Amino acid sequence: MDAEHQIGPEVDDPALLAVPMKTVSVVSRAGGSTARRLAELGMDRPGARVYLGPSSVAWLQIPREPWTVLERGDILRIVGAPDDVERAAQLAGFVERDLAPHDLTFLAAGICAGICSGW
DSSP: OOOGGGOSSSOHHHHEEEEOOEEEEEEEOOOOGGOEEEGTTTTTTTTOOOEEEEEEEETTEEOOOTTTEOOTOOOOEEEEOHHHHHHHHHHEEEEEEOOOOOHHHHHHHHHHHHHHHTT
């Protein structure tokens, strides 16, 4: 690369690179008279610190265009800084919590309780 196109030396600073990121699935509450367009959520404006990832309704992908109208039940994938993601999620709907890690714990506890009780 030419010297005239370089911005400066590369910086290896763990504190700068350790930006916390969060990814959530948000279920849209919009629909009917409360339908909103993606542009109304403000995720595409300059300075927004969240990114809209692949979103879907059932198995179909939702286009990530400003004119796309959100319907009730649409699932949005939002990525960004934890506080910003939570704010964006509240505008769009509610966060769908991932229950998969907890299911195995309860299943194992139930099996152990059944074995210990003699069932």
